[in-house]
Amino acid sequence: MEKFIPLLKSPKIFNGETMVLVYHNMDILVVKENRHSRLPDYNLISSYYDLSIMPIALGIMDGVYYSAIHVDNRNDIPVGTEFMKVRHLYKISNENLFYLAGFGHQIADWDRSFRFCGKCGANTVNHPDERAKLCPNCGHVIYPKISPAVICSVTRGDEILLARGSKFSKPVYSVLAGFVEPGETLEETVKREIMEETSITVKNIKYFGNQPWPFSSSMMMAFTADYASGEIKIDNKEIIDAAWYKAANLPLLPTSHSIAHRLIMNFVDK
């Protein structure tokens, strides 16, 4: 996120605007408007919710201080508001705000998941110096979890390997991805995931870029690779269809703010 200054506490003196992002699980509260929903302003949130229990500090972006709360009851909300999926917020916000709301979701979810120490069961407190939970009883420190994942485009001449995941609600076809397992190098994860999901072997694995993806607290690390050998054979668990596609004949693709889309466009532009 450009121009984002993360904060562990609310600023003591701040003359700018304040926003409180309200989350319920994977959803964020927005004000319903005819054409475009928007994030609710501070007055609406502070008149409805008890903010005396300190909201979680996120940081300052474009002169606005952002904090977050998580509510357990998704039906007890101000008139004119509704919850929408945080990962759909890109439809009504700019890219920076989309990432900030994703970061807020990740931190709010982590905050409520680690109220107790996993080692001794005592109540945790916020670490005074860093984004972490501290157990005052045994000294255990808990940082926000980030799960490394790889995503890789596989090309064969003028074709790209695209697959439809079983969890996709729409018939979207994308490049293959998967989580890194303990002890693996990133290249080993790329080879294993592609082999497990499509029975294809790859070579010439090259780093492409990365994207924090807060909706599963993951860090997507993107690669490109060339086809080496094998015939497509899908696992029918994570992948329900896979095929080679030419640039002129692509299926429905992931949304443009994803690194998967950037990988596919990198193939198209060649």
Ligand SMILES: [Zn+2]
């Ligand atoms: Zn403890």
